[in-house]
Amino acid sequence: MTPRAWSGTPSGRASSSFNLRWPARASGNFPPSNQVFTGFPDRRLRAYRVRNTGVVRRAHCPPPGKEPTHVDPARKHVRRGNTLAIARLLSTSTDTAAVTNRTPRARCGYMTRRPRAFSVSGEGSARPRAMNSSTSSRAQLLRQGETRMYLPTKASRARVREAENACRNRAEILKAWSQGQVSRRDLIKMGVFTAGGALAFKNGLSPFAPSAYGAVPTGFPRSPLFNVQAFTQAMPRFDVLPRNPVSALNPAPLAQVDETQRHVLDPRLEGVRPGDTGPNEGRPPGPIWAHQAFGTFPPAISIQMTTEGAKANTAYSPGVTSNFNSGINASASFRPTFHPGFPDQGPLAMWTFNGTIPPKLMQVRYGEPVLFRHSNLLPFDVTQNGGFGRHTISTHEHNGHHGAENDGFTGAFFFPGQFYDYHYPIVLAGWRTINPTATDPKAGGPNDAGGVTKVPGDWHETMSTHWFHDHMFSFTAQNVYKGMAGMFNIYSALDRGNETINDGVNLRLPSGTLKSWGNLEYDVNLMLADKAWDANGQLHFDIFDTESGFVADVMTVNLAYKPFFEVEQRKYRFRILNGAVSRFFKISLSDASPMIQIANDGNLLPNPVTITQTDQLGIAERYDIVIDFSRYSVGQSVWMVNLLAHEDGTMPSSTLSLAQALAGSSSDPCVGKFLEFRIVRGPTGGSDPSQVPATLIPNPDLSAIPVARTRTFVFGDGATQNTNDPVTSFRGPWGIGTDGGEVLDADFGRISAAPSYGTREIWNLVNDGGDWDHPVHIHFEEGQILKRNGSSSNVPAWEKGRKDVYRLRPDGSVQLTMQFRDFGGMFMEHCHNTLHEDNAMLLRWEIDNGGAPFLRPLPTPIPTPQGVTFEPPTQILNTAF
Numbered sequence: 001m002t003p004r005a006w007s008g009t010p011s012g013r014a015s016s017s018f019n020l021r022w023p024a025r026a027s028g029n030f031p032p033s034n035q036v037f038t039g040f041p042d043r044r045l046r047a048y049r050v051r052n053t054g055v056v057r058r059a060h061c062p063p064p065g066k067e068p069t070h071v072d073p074a075r076k077h078v079r080r081g082n083t084l085a086i087a088r089l090l091s092t093s094t095d096t097a098a099v100t101n102r103t104p105r106a107r108c109g110y111m112t113r114r115p116r117a118f119s120v121s122g123e124g125s126a127r128p129r130a131m132n133s134s135t136s137s138r139a140q141l142l143r144q145g146e147t148r149m150y151l152p153t154k155a156s157r158a159r160v161r162e163a164e165n166a167c168r169n170r171a172e173i174l175k176a177w178s179q180g181q182v183s184r185r186d187l188i189k190m191g192v193f194t195a196g197g198a199l200a201f202k203n204g205l206s207p208f209a210p211s212a213y214g215a216v217p218t219g220f221p222r223s224p225l226f227n228v229q230a231f232t233q234a235m236p237r238f239d240v241l242p243r244n245p246v247s248a249l250n251p252a253p254l255a256q257v258d259e260t261q262r263h264v265l266d267p268r269l270e271g272v273r274p275g276d277t278g279p280n281e282g283r284p285p286g287p288i289w290a291h292q293a294f295g296t297f298p299p300a301i302s303i304q305m306t307t308e309g310a311k312a313n314t315a316y317s318p319g320v321t322s323n324f325n326s327g328i329n330a331s332a333s334f335r336p337t338f339h340p341g342f343p344d345q346g347p348l349a350m351w352t353f354n355g356t357i358p359p360k361l362m363q364v365r366y367g368e369p370v371l372f373r374h375s376n377l378l379p380f381d382v383t384q385n386g387g388f389g390r391h392t393i394s395t396h397e398h399n400g401h402h403g404a405e406n407d408g409f410t411g412a413f414f415f416p417g418q419f420y421d422y423h424y425p426i427v428l429a430g431w432r433t434i435n436p437t438a439t440d441p442k443a444g445g446p447n448d449a450g451g452v453t454k455v456p457g458d459w460h461e462t463m464s465t466h467w468f469h470d471h472m473f474s475f476t477a478q479n480v481y482k483g484m485a486g487m488f489n490i491y492s493a494l495d496r497g498n499e500t501i502n503d504g505v506n507l508r509l510p511s512g513t514l515k516s517w518g519n520l521e522y523d524v525n526l527m528l529a530d531k532a533w534d535a536n537g538q539l540h541f542d543i544f545d546t547e548s549g550f551v552a553d554v555m556t557v558n559l560a561y562k563p564f565f566e567v568e569q570r571k572y573r574f575r576i577l578n579g580a581v582s583r584f585f586k587i588s589l590s591d592a593s594p595m596i597q598i599a600n601d602g603n604l605l606p607n608p609v610t611i612t613q614t615d616q617l618g619i620a621e622r623y624d625i626v627i628d629f630s631r632y633s634v635g636q637s638v639w640m641v642n643l644l645a646h647e648d649g650t651m652p653s654s655t656l657s658l659a660q661a662l663a664g665s666s667s668d669p670c671v672g673k674f675l676e677f678r679i680v681r682g683p684t685g686g687s688d689p690s691q692v693p694a695t696l697i698p699n700p701d702l703s704a705i706p707v708a709r710t711r712t713f714v715f716g717d718g719a720t721q722n723t724n725d726p727v728t729s730f731r732g733p734w735g736i737g738t739d740g741g742e743v744l745d746a747d748f749g750r751i752s753a754a755p756s757y758g759t760r761e762i763w764n765l766v767n768d769g770g771d772w773d774h775p776v777h778i779h780f781e782e783g784q785i786l787k788r789n790g791s792s793s794n795v796p797a798w799e800k801g802r803k804d805v806y807r808l809r810p811d812g813s814v815q816l817t818m819q820f821r822d823f824g825g826m827f828m829e830h831c832h833n834t835l836h837e838d839n840a841m842l843l844r845w846e847i848d849n850g851g852a853p854f855l856r857p858l859p860t861p862i863p864t865p866q867g868v869t870f871e872p873p874t875q876i877l878n879t880a881f
């Protein structure tokens with residue numbers, strides 16, 4: 001395929017309101033890659049000279065070890081007193097039993113091997129597991145025979161108290177850190193973290209001190225259940241966001257931010273002086289961040305949503321009648337709680353979309369571009385966060401095929417009091433070159449009359465099950481855990497959301513018949529997530545082990561503690577999302593009966609796969625499963641069962657047999673039954689008209705497209721950071737090595753890869769160790785897995801479609817191929833164990849040679865309440881271009 005040049009200046013891009021006096025550029029093809037570019041306009045950028053090869057540092061970057069000259073705006077209110085308080089907390093703690101002769105972790109990861117301490121059966125059980133020195137106290141305990149990873153329910157009061165103390169101490173540190181009062185660098189200096197980024201188990205921080213063990217892996221005592229029994233509440237269906245005309249938006253949406261639309265800033269915002277003003281929209285300004293193809297795909301509907309503190313939901317819209325929602329009365333106020341018998345979540349403990357639960361669902365269709373306006377109503381004061389979470393946000397529509405300005409780039413965050421307009425054109429990949437005149441009957445979206453609106457693009461790229469979540473740089477885990485996750489169903493000619501329309505294109509998957517598209521009666525979104533809370537029932541998060549991840553001790557489905565769901569004797573489609581921050585799941589039915597997997601991630605498989613257990617669902621993976629309940633009689637129940645045990649967030653520690661999981665032999669409280677299906681009646685209408693065809697969506701054939709480039713990314717620990725920009729760079733144990741380079745911590749100002757617009761590449765994703773797993777997410781384009789561990793025969797049937805999350809597996813590797821087309825800008829690749837992502841296994845890649853208005857390289861946005869400024873990349877890897 002010949003790369004197609006960008007066809008000039010899309011509508012709305014020519015606006016002259018860009019306040020940086022962008023250098024004039026000829027439209028059309030991008031300058032040759034060896035051109036020296038000296039044209040950045042503003043003061044900070046003028047000093048910048050870049051060749052497109054070699055490492056580049058900003059002129060004003062201080063030498064290594066020196067403090068940078070500008071600081072995280074959230075640290076304006078740094079209270080030295082807080083640093084002192086933490087130091088005092090560390091020195092006066094009575095918990096002195098922690099192991100003392102511990103060597104800080106070496107750069108490249110000082111590792112010792114120990115036998116896997118805890119395994120019941122199944123995969124990984126025979127594999128030795130490396131422990132670094134910082135967790136050796138745990139190994140020691142385990143060797144002493146203490147394998148219980150959660151506080152026993154009959155633990156002595158003294159032990160509970162000690163675990164609580166350790167937990168409180170860590171919570172204090174997390175609070176100061178999340179509120180910008182101390183930086184990770186301060187914490188390293190204070191010895192809270194090792195230089196490698198691992199939490200040092202010292203002085204009152206460790207729940208593993210021999211007298212205070214337990215409550216692991218949450219790092220604190222078991223979440224109280226307030227005498228509530230499992231399977232005593234109905235599972236709420238998702239809350240469908242209203243779809244409105246674009247005219248409902250005030251102000252009207254624009255291709256490019258109008259920074260003259262300003263408001264007086266609240267002085268509680270970081271870095272704000274009384275009287276300061278800031279733009280109403282927090283999207284970065286200028287043509288590079290204007291909505292691409294806004295004129296080609298003008299928004300047809302609008303969806304508005306806020307993020308705010310927890311409150312009651314008085315507008316719950318499940319999209320189905322009560323008898324398809326287990327009898328829930330949607331007109332009653334829906335409390336912000338994981339169970340009616342639990343306390344409500346306070347507005348600082350839980351931050352959700354619209355401030356309410358159930359979690360939100362967007363229903364969209366091909367051929368109907370969406371303008372999604374997201375307003376940030378979180379507290380202005382960064383310290384009003386209940387101890388974790390950051391009030392600046394960026395929303396990623398995972399894995400939307402949209403321009404990068406709508407991708408929720410981790411550095412394109414916006415502040416309380418602002419909104420951000422995301423333009424979702426909802427297009428089939430390849431629309432610029434494949435089926436450009438929209439004649440293919442399989443390429444389309446459902447219309448309201450039961451027919452199809454044809455769209456350009458490749459129907460083999462049709463997508464179905466997405467989700468959307470916060471992507472705030474280095475705070476994604478905290479914000480997603482706090483409630484910022486929803487789902488996103490895309491309807492198409494093939495996947496109509498109507499099971500009776502028989503036009504030879506519609507696959508007629510289980511859904512419903514009442515509407516021409518988007519029926520939800522038998523098409524059910526399930527979001528799985530583990531949560532933990534304190535004695536008052538308020539959501540709790542811990543930095544216990546940033547090296548591994550955070551796993552909690554209570555299972556929720558759609559943010560409801562172990563619910564039940566009433567079903568008919570017929571087929572249902574379940575769109576299962578792993579919405580946890582670090583936990584993996586493996587699902588079986590309690591009677592081991594078969595399930596049919598029809599999709600993986602956003603995409604229907606080429607062919608359905610019948611399974612009795614799912615593979616491990618990595619964080620952010622989606623598995624669409626069809627279950628046929630016609631084999632059960634009315635009055636029966638069957639349960640979904642989780643077979644995977646964690647002892648920490650690194651990866652699952654063991655797979656249990658179904659019998660073991662049901663017997664409750666695991667010390668991990670999230671193992672076992674988590675969702676009850678109650679078969680309550682026969683199929684409505686007397687029969688089940690839905691189908692699961694033998695052919696779903698074959699893969700696009702890429703064999704004729706030459707491979708322009710092969711890249712290799714190594715995901716490992718012992719990462720280093722070679723930049724020190726306080727806004728764009730972060731430190732942590734995790735990192736990514738690109739094309740043989742060192743394993744580097746995240747810096748969203750660094751360009752690690754820059755594939756050429758219109759080409760296809762092969763990417764190798766390599767896991768650097770056998771003791772952890774990484775579900776790696778590559779934004780924007782769907783990939784096809786070519787090989788696992790070097791061989792195509794290792795790719796299981798359920799991974800033979802297109803994917804956007806690639807579980808590497810311990811010591812494993814994945815080879816995939818992708819194209820880079822349709823849109824440009826900066827995207828990300830990262831581990832979706834969000835604790836790994838935040839600490840700091842994330843990189844930026846970009847498509848910047850599609851033509852004007854894109855610059856090569858792209859300048860990095862630096863959001864402030866007063867407006868977004870830009871700076872040159874902190875670094876460009878010499879293999880990037």
Ligand SMILES: [Cu+2]
Nearest residue numbers: 774831833836
């Ligand atoms: Cu990871």
